[in-house]
Amino acid sequence: xxxxxxxxxxxxxxxxxxxxxxxxxxxxxxxxxxxxxxxxxxxxxxxxxxxxxxxxxxxxxxxxxxxxxxxxxxxxxxxxxxxxxxxxxxxxxxxxxxxxxxxxxxxxxxxxxxxxxxxxxxxxxxxxxxxxxxxxxxxxxxxxxxxxxxxxxxxxxxxxxxxxxxxxxxxxxxxxxxxxxxxxxxxxxxxxxxxxxxxxxxxxxxxxxxxxxxxxxxxxxxxxxxxxxxxxxxxxxxxxxxxxxxxxxxxxxxxxxxxxxxxxxxxxxxxxxxxxxxxxxxxxxxxxxxxxxxxxxxxxxxxxxxxxxxxxxxx
Numbered sequence: 001x002x003x004x005x006x007x008x009x010x011x012x013x014x015x016x017x018x019x020x021x022x023x024x025x026x027x028x029x030x031x032x033x034x035x036x037x038x039x040x041x042x043x044x045x046x047x048x049x050x051x052x053x054x055x056x057x058x059x060x061x062x063x064x065x066x067x068x069x070x071x072x073x074x075x076x077x078x079x080x081x082x083x084x085x086x087x088x089x090x091x092x093x094x095x096x097x098x099x100x101x102x103x104x105x106x107x108x109x110x111x112x113x114x115x116x117x118x119x120x121x122x123x124x125x126x127x128x129x130x131x132x133x134x135x136x137x138x139x140x141x142x143x144x145x146x147x148x149x150x151x152x153x154x155x156x157x158x159x160x161x162x163x164x165x166x167x168x169x170x171x172x173x174x175x176x177x178x179x180x181x182x183x184x185x186x187x188x189x190x191x192x193x194x195x196x197x198x199x200x201x202x203x204x205x206x207x208x209x210x211x212x213x214x215x216x217x218x219x220x221x222x223x224x225x226x227x228x229x230x231x232x233x234x235x236x237x238x239x240x241x242x243x244x245x246x247x248x249x250x251x252x253x254x255x256x257x258x259x260x261x262x263x264x265x266x267x268x269x270x271x272x273x274x275x276x277x278x279x280x281x282x283x284x285x286x287x288x289x290x291x292x293x294x295x296x297x298x299x300x301x302x303x304x305x306x307x308x309x310x311x312x313x314x315x
Contacts, residue, residue, distance in 0.1 A: 004080075005042065005094075006041075006042035006045050006046070007040060007041045007042040007094050008041075008092045008094055008095050009045065009073065009076075009077070009092075010041040010042055010043075010044045010045050010070065011031075011035070011041045011092040011093060011094045011112065011113070012076070012080070012090060012092045012112075012113055013044075013069050013070050013072060013073060013076055014026045014031055014034065014041075014044075014066065014069055014070075014112065015028075015031055015111075015112035015113050016069075016072075016076055016113070017214055018076060018079045018080070018083070018214070019072050019075045019076045019079055021068050021069055021071070021072045022068060023065045023068045023069060024065070025069065026065075026066075026069070026112070028108060028109055028110065028111060028112060029108045029109070030062070031093075031108075031112040032107070032108040032110070032112075033108065034053065034056070034058070034062075034066070035093070035094075037056040037057060037058070038052060038053070038056050041094060044066065044070050045070060045073065048067075049063075049066050049067040049070040050063040050064055050066065050067040051063075053066045053067075083115075083215070087117065087193070088115055088116065088117050088189065088190075088193075088215055089115070089116040089117070089120065090113060090114070090115055090116070091113065091114045091115075091116055091120060092112065092113050093110065093111075093112050093113065097116075097120035097121070097123070098114065099123040099124055099234060100124075101124075101233055101234055102230065102233050102234070105232075105233040105260075105262045105263065106229060106233050106262065109229070110233075111212035111226075111230070113212065114210045114211070114212055115189050115210065115211050115212075115213075115214075115215045116208065116209070116210050117189060117192070117193045117202055117208070117209040117210075118202040118205070118207055118208030118209055119202075119205040119208055120208065122157060122180050122182055122205070122207075122208040123182060123208060123210065123234065125156075125157040125180065125182075126155075126156050126157065126236050126297075127156060127157045127158065127159040127182060127234055127235045127236060128147065128148075128151040128156045128157070128158055128159070128235060128236065128237060128238070128239065128294075128297060129158075129159045129160065129231050129232060129234070129235030129237065129238030129239065129263070130144055130147050130148055130151075130158060130159075130160050130166065130167070130170035130238070130239050130241065131160060131161060131166060131167065131228070131231060131238060131239070131240055131241070131250055131253065131254075132144060132165060132166030132167070132240060132241035132242040132243065132250055132274070133165055133166060133241075133242045133243065133244065133248065133250055133274055134163060134164045134165035134166075135165060136165050136166050136169075136241065136242050136272070136274075137242065137271075137272045138272070139270075139271040139272025140166065140241050140242040140268070140272030140273065140274070141166070141169055141272070142272065143241050143268055143270070143272055143291065144166045144169045144170045144173070144241050145169055145170065145173040146173075146291045147170065147239050147241070147291050147294070148169075148170040148171070148172075148173035148174040148177065148179070148181075149173050149174070149176075149177040149179075150291050150292060150294070150295065151174060151179060152174050152177035152178055152179025152180075153177065154295050154296075156179070156236070156297070157174070157179060157180040157181060157182060158170055158171060158173075158174035158179060158180070158181040158182070159181070159182040159183075159184065159231055159234050159235050159238075160181070160182075160183060160184070160231065161183070161184055161185070161186065161224075161227055161228070161231060162183035162184065162185050162192060162209070163186070166241045166242065167183075171183055171207075175201055175206055175207060179206075180205075180206050180207070180208075181201075181206065181207050181208075182207075182208050182209075182210065182234065183207065183208070183209045183210070184209075184210055184211065184227050184230045184231050184234070185209055185210070185211040185213075185227065186211070186213070186219055186220070186223040186224040186226070186227040187211075187213075187217060187218055187219035187220075187223065188215065188216055188217060188218065189209055189210075189211045189215040189216075190215045190216050192209050193209060210230075211227070212226060212227075212230065213226075221249075224249045225249065225252060225253070225256075228249055228250075228252065228253030228256070228257075229253070229256065229257075229262070231253065232253065232256075232257040232262045232263045232265070233262050233263065235263050236263065236264075236297045236299075237263055237264040237265075237266055237294070237297040237298055238254075238257065238263055238264070238265055238266065239266040239267075239268065239288065239294065240254050240265060240266065240267045240268065240277065240280060240285065241268050241272070241273070241274075242268065242272060242273050242274035242277065243267075243273075243274045243275075243276035243277055243280060244274055244275060244276050245274075245275045245276035245279050246276070246279075248276075250274070250276070251276045251280075254267070254276075254280050254285065255280070255283060258280070258283050258284045258285060264286060264297070264298045264299075265280065265284070265285045265286065266285065266286045266288045266294055266298075267280045267281050267285035267286065267287055267288065268288055268289070269281065269287040269288060269289045270288075270289040270290075286298065
């Protein structure tokens, strides 16, 4: 692994949960607020961290909390080295490998750090997101597969959540078509990279897994909601193959993306779509009934105002 800068180490110490410090790690909003006023995070390591934070205009409680977090530098460095020796990489928001799209689209909700298995430059590729239900109909499964294969043919990578159903079908199809894929995980990164096929794809620089959560974390609904935001923020546009209505992670992720305008939301309107698809189109999603008509993908500025839209389907 390349040598880590003091600024990167300081940034990681503010948000890490690998080492117990006795105080809570900074939440994303606290982290970004602090980095907005402390010009060089490395200063937190070079002197009195509490004084640096106070001088930046923060209260004494936060200053003392940051000092406690920074004091864990030695123990954290050992944990970091062990983790990276296992083949995982930890990327802070101040590292060049951190995808700028997350900050541009999510602002102070962007994760301060990412755990990565694979080639980080894949995160900067033009990506099509493909998401949907775990229990997808055969017609919907065929759409997920066709969309991923078409993305590869158009020179786009694929980003999805790595879960059973639409996510996994799309990622497998993209890799099978010679493309690349990014899997944003809501649960254990360590377990994901134990899969033989995944390990080979990672080694071949076709696949990159990322998660903002501890690499051994189990699944939770909250993690899944956070994961969904990252998929939309990383994608140039995201296709919702099948969504339940008013419930489930696919619905929640799509409605949030439509609300904040993080990326264009394409919604499958043909056979195999879920009961929530029509409602997503009513909320501003772009209706799609032919996979090839998605390309070239729409730009974010083209869909900034919510309204019902329909892609041209002339063939």
